[in-house]
Amino acid sequence: MEAISISLAALxxxxxxxxxxxxxxxxxxxxxxxxxxxxxxxxxxxxxRTGRKDLALAxxxxxxxxxxxxxxLAREFAEFAGFTEEAQRELGLIAGAAAFIGHCFPIWLGxxxxxxxxxxxxxxxxxxWPIGLIAGxxxxxxxxxxxxSSLAALCAAAIAPIMALIASFSWSEILFTLVLTAxxxxxxxxxxxxxxxxTEPKIxxxxxxxxxxxxxxxxxxxxxxxxxx
Numbered sequence: 001m002e003a004i005s006i007s008l009a010a011l012x013x014x015x016x017x018x019x020x021x022x023x024x025x026x027x028x029x030x031x032x033x034x035x036x037x038x039x040x041x042x043x044x045x046x047x048x049r050t051g052r053k054d055l056a057l058a059x060x061x062x063x064x065x066x067x068x069x070x071x072x073l074a075r076e077f078a079e080f081a082g083f084t085e086e087a088q089r090e091l092g093l094i095a096g097a098a099a100f101i102g103h104c105f106p107i108w109l110g111x112x113x114x115x116x117x118x119x120x121x122x123x124x125x126x127x128x129w130p131i132g133l134i135a136g137x138x139x140x141x142x143x144x145x146x147x148x149s150s151l152a153a154l155c156a157a158a159i160a161p162i163m164a165l166i167a168s169f170s171w172s173e174i175l176f177t178l179v180l181t182a183x184x185x186x187x188x189x190x191x192x193x194x195x196x197x198x199t200e201p202k203i204x205x206x207x208x209x210x211x212x213x214x215x216x217x218x219x220x221x222x223x224x225x226x227x228x229x
Contacts, residue, residue, distance in 0.1 A: 005081070006094060013070035013095035017102025017119065020109055021062040022047045025055045035109075043114040045149065063103060063114065064122025071096030071126045086170075093176045096123040100180055104187055115187040117153045120180055124160065128173055135160050147202040150191035157184035 022042040026034040031050050034042055038049035044063065048056035074095030078088040103119040105111040121139075125132035135156040143152035161177040185192070194200035 005078070005083075005091060009074040009077070009091050009095040010098040013067075013074065013098030014102040014107075016066050016070045017099030018106035018108060018113070019062075019066060019102075020106055020113065021066070022055075022059040022114070023109070025058055025062075026050060026052075029055060031055075041114055042109070044118055060118050063118040064125075067096055067099040067103065067119045067123035068126035070099035071123055089170075090172045093127055093172055096127050097176055097179050099123060100183065104183055115153075116180075116184055117149075120153075120157065120184055124177070124180065127176060128164065128169065130167070131160050131164050131169070131173075131177060134163050143203060147204070148195065148200055149203050150188055150200060151195060153184060154188055154192070157181040 020042045022044065023034050026032065026037075026047060029052065031037075031052070034040075034046060034050070038046045040046070044056045044060035047059045050056075071092040075088050075092035078091040083091065100116055100119050100123050102113075104113045104116045106113040121132060121136060124135060138159045139152040139156040141152075142155045143149060146152070158181060161174060161181050164174045164177045191200060
């Protein structure tokens with residue numbers, strides 16, 4: 001592959017992936033800045049906290065679709081340019097990984113983006129669908145049993161490179177899954193800390209309950225000491 005083709009695929013994938021659909025959709029709907037609501041995340045889960053299930057679903061599909069589109073478009077470009085099948089696959093993986101990075105670290109938002117779960121599944125299904133299917137089943141099983149969305153995402157991410165290695169996929173595909181997995185764990189650092197502390201909210205737990213449990217400590221921290229009055 002030519003260096004210019006790799007650069008274009010990476011840049012195009014990054015720019016496409018960095019489109020913050022959750023922020024755009026909630027803004028257009030007149031709901032304000034999603035970064036000031038709930039967890040402050042721009043993903044579908046936080047959009048759902050606005051009460052707009054339609055916007056949350058649209059965000060989920062668009063976040064997944066943008067990475068898949070980046071990967072598939074790069075493959076089409078490579079095929080049109082007469083690249084080998086291996087080069088087509090690798091150029092697609094580069095664009096898909098770049099789109100995933102763009103979602104997590106969008107230039108438009110000061111490199112503060114989403115956690116990448118929907119984008120992870122979108123690009124994985126488009127790039128290596130058998131691994132995407134296994135990861136999806138893993139997410140569903142863990143979420144159903146333990147009721148932690150973050151734990152389900154972490155387990156799904158962890159299983160992807162393991163299965164890619166066991167199933168003897170190419171080294172470029174194994175590296176691709178490793179990059180995605182590393183970023184998923186990086187973006188879920190706070191969730192991992194809460195899981196270890198036993199304070200991570202479960203699926204279905206109301207955000208108000210979480211906020212209420214934190215409110216006393218916030219109030220006490222903000223209240224001036226008696227000696228200062």
